[in-house]
Amino acid sequence: SYVLTQPPSVSVAPGQTARITCGGDNIGSNSVHWYQQKSGQAPVLVVYDNTDRSPGIPERFSGSNSGNTATLTISRAEAGDEADYYCQVWDTLSDPLCVFGTGTKVTV
Amino acid sequence: VQLQQSGPGLVKPSQTLSLTCAISGDTVSSIDSTWNWIRWSPSRGLEWLGRTYYRTTWSYDYAGFLKSRITIKSDTSRNQFSLQLVSVTPEDTAVYYCARDYPFPGWLDPWGQGILVTVSS
Secondary structure: OOOOEOOOEEEOOOOOOEEEEEEOOOHHHOOOEEEEEOOOOOOEEEEEOOOEEOOOOOOOEEEEEEOOEEEEEEOOOOHHHOEEEEEEEEOOOOOOOEEEOOOEEEEO | OEEEEEOOOEEOOOOOEEEEEEEEOOOOOOOOOEEEEEEEEOOOEEEEEEEEEEOOOEEEEEOHHHOOOEEEEEEOOOOEEEEEEOOOOHHHOEEEEEEEEEOOOOEEEEEOOOEEEEEOO
């Protein structure tokens, strides 16, 4: 199966920049989607197709994807950004077809 | 598009977990979407369980680790889809979500509200 590896936690000071990585074999050839899950809530789409922000998501959130690493960047971090973040890809050669990263807890 | 989940929050070991996801704003037979079940637990994070979708016929894909225990069904008359997981154990305790994948293969949005299912006697 295809494995996506994320750091368990990232800590950022308010107003600073947080970078969450998602590592996978040649992930740059996939479309990567990012989800934010606040405590006790359903996941919410943040970035899709590597770089596109979901409607209503602040411009402070941005994504990139190249080589073996995709990255979600949160600029000017706010207390409200505290959540777990998951990357996700579809891989028709993998079981399961839909693969989530291991998740990163962001603390502001 | 909105997804509304329903089903019991407590299931006994060895019994069957059954959940339903009602769709509004789209149709379960849409050729641009797939309809997915995902679960979350603190120890395993998000796990994709399976999906159903319609093109010229109905198709179903399941995660291999569940393949012998899972069934996903679609109900066009009620515009909903369902999850059945048989022979549950405490390891199946999780929050279960439904979600739309659009445009296929795309991103999972929106998600249902989630239902915590506890497997316990």
